Amino acid sequence: xxxxxxxxxxxxxxxxxxxxxxxxxxxxxxxxxxxxxxxxxxxxxxxxxxxxxxxxxxxxxxxxxxxxxxxxxxxxxxxxxxxxxxxxxxxxxxxxxxxxxxxxxxxxxxxxxxxxxxxxxxxxxxxxxxxxxxxxxxxxxxxxxxxxxxxxxxxxxxxxxxxxxxxxxxxxxxxxxxxxxxxxxxxxxxxxxxxxxxxxxxxxxxxxxxxxxxxxxxxxxxxxxxxxxxxxxxxxxxxxxxxxxxxxxxxxxxxxxxxxxxxxxxxxxxxxxxxxxxxxxxxxxxxxxxxxxxxxxxxxxxx
Numbered sequence: 342x343x344x345x346x347x348x349x350x351x352x353x354x355x356x357x358x359x360x361x362x363x364x365x366x367x368x369x370x371x372x373x374x375x376x377x378x379x380x381x382x383x384x385x386x387x388x389x390x391x392x393x394x395x396x397x398x399x400x401x402x403x404x405x406x407x408x409x410x411x412x413x414x415x416x417x418x419x420x421x422x423x424x425x426x427x428x429x430x431x432x433x434x435x436x437x438x439x440x441x442x443x444x445x446x447x448x449x450x451x452x453x454x455x456x457x458x459x460x461x462x463x464x465x466x467x468x469x470x471x472x473x474x475x476x477x478x479x480x481x482x483x484x485x486x487x488x489x490x491x492x493x494x495x496x497x498x499x500x501x502x503x504x505x506x507x508x509x510x511x512x513x514x515x516x517x518x519x520x521x522x523x524x525x526x527x528x529x530x531x532x533x534x535x536x537x538x539x540x541x542x543x544x545x546x547x548x549x550x551x552x553x554x555x556x557x558x559x560x561x562x563x564x565x566x567x568x569x570x571x572x573x574x575x576x577x578x579x580x581x582x583x584x585x586x587x588x589x590x591x592x593x594x595x596x597x598x599x600x601x602x603x604x605x606x607x608x609x610x611x612x613x614x615x616x617x618x619x620x621x622x623x624x625x626x627x628x629x630x631x632x633x634x635x636x637x638x639x640x641x642x643x644x
Contacts, residue, residue, distance in 0.1 A: 442634075
């Protein structure tokens, strides 16, 4: 059912991933901040494929199996454009119905799906799971106020160094020292990334460019959420999310227009990927896509 695929973006970067051929409706999928497809995206794609929904899963540029330099650069605008190129590639695959394209994203890419669905009308149905909705507000929740000026000085110094040809400055994605600079400082982020990488994703590297954090703080996907309508939008928000703050996601959902649906997940940000949280999240996404992309199928039974 699954086969390896690769395609080039408009600017020539080779992206790699998987295609699950299951029917004319296709869900385009990518992971969140620094994560790679082996970190449970196959589990979601298999649920979709079992319900008759094809899935196209890819690694972001600079991460995992995909090409692109600098490695470890999470540029949200480029990642959104790569989603759009992934849709274009999906439309070249035999059996893909251009009227049945869905977009799924989680965490950072949950924000990407909000922006993507607002601007690309080829997307006929969207699912945004535990999404980042405001980079600037998220950073102000997770970084002490007295440290923000120092962070800005680091960004400026990195920009000046890159201008002279230096390599981008790097920092860890997660770490155990609460005082050390990392991209995602929560304890649950460290636990999930390290355990998941060890168990199933050796391609994941605990490093991103410092510039990735600067771009994260400038990224405001919720600013476009009212433009998604009339594309159907499902948001899955974790009730105790301290990575992509729950209240900011709830606030963003209120700004979305119909048709829309909200599902509140038990637990924190990473509980959506495994166990009971995965069962709820994957079933809700599956049913939303089937309702809006494949209405000829009867509702799938929950596992």
